Amino acid sequence: MRETSKTAIEKNNKSVVMHFAKSKYDNCKWNKNTSTWSMLKKRYDNGQRDSQMQKLYDAEYSLIPCSPKDNLSFDELINKIDEVVNDTWFRKKFGRLFSDTALKVENASSRQNMAYAFGTDLLSFPPHFCNIPIILHELTHIIVDRLHFVVNMNKSYTTHGRMFAFIYLELVKKFMGERSYTILKTGYKNFNVKYRNRIPQTSAKKKILRERINKYNIYNHENNI
Ligand SMILES: [Zn+2]
Numbered sequence: 001m002r003e004t005s006k007t008a009i010e011k012n013n014k015s016v017v018m019h020f021a022k023s024k025y026d027n028c029k030w031n032k033n034t035s036t037w038s039m040l041k042k043r044y045d046n047g048q049r050d051s052q053m054q055k056l057y058d059a060e061y062s063l064i065p066c067s068p069k070d071n072l073s074f075d076e077l078i079n080k081i082d083e084v085v086n087d088t089w090f091r092k093k094f095g096r097l098f099s100d101t102a103l104k105v106e107n108a109s110s111r112q113n114m115a116y117a118f119g120t121d122l123l124s125f126p127p128h129f130c131n132i133p134i135i136l137h138e139l140t141h142i143i144v145d146r147l148h149f150v151v152n153m154n155k156s157y158t159t160h161g162r163m164f165a166f167i168y169l170e171l172v173k174k175f176m177g178e179r180s181y182t183i184l185k186t187g188y189k190n191f192n193v194k195y196r197n198r199i200p201q202t203s204a205k206k207k208i209l210r211e212r213i214n215k216y217n218i219y220n221h222e223n224n225i
Pocket residue numbers: 137141160
């Protein structure tokens with residue numbers, strides 16, 4: 001246990017269990033007009049197939065530090081997760097997903113060749129994947145997975161779909177700054193990663209229909225029909 005943050009940290013042999021306390025910001029709104037949840041509910045992904053995975057990896061590639069000396073130690077990684085999850089901005093947006101919950105973080109062997117998130121409460125980081133963009137990437141998986149259960153959106157999101165890409169970009173902007181945000185956003189554009197709302201088919205169809213009717217009316221008017 002540690003007293004420096006509100007998070008109770010239980011250290012085990014090869015992992016740490018972080019228990020995030022409640023915060024007064026946990027039920028705050030995303031902005032004054034739209035709550036986080038109704039805003040997120042309008043974002044949806046195309047289907048079950050994780051078709052954006054490689055594109056997303058390509059898009060984020062320039063954010064990942066190239067030298068191993070830029071990696072964090074496991075303790076620094078835990079501090080970083082603690083700092084992100086207890087940040088007021090973060091709590092205002094995602095607090096309900098973390099309020100009074102636990103997250104297990106594994107200190108994985110260097111033979112493990114990837115960091116990963118499993119379900120709603122496990123992250124695993126080998127030493128050479130301990131850096132801020134990967135922390136934010138894996139934390140985004142936890143957010144997206146928890147959204148399904150906590151908010152009961154009645155649909156699961158594609159692993160690296162629009163919802164994932166949108167939230168990841170938000171986290172990068174907040175915790176890595178404007179420059180990294182621009183790099184990732186440019187990466188999304190270059191590799192065609194979708195992260196905005198999909199325009200519902202019906203409103204697109206309505207627009208075409210409306211234009212047709214207008215043309216028809218103008219034609220009739222000009223020809224006195
Ligand atoms: Zn991922």
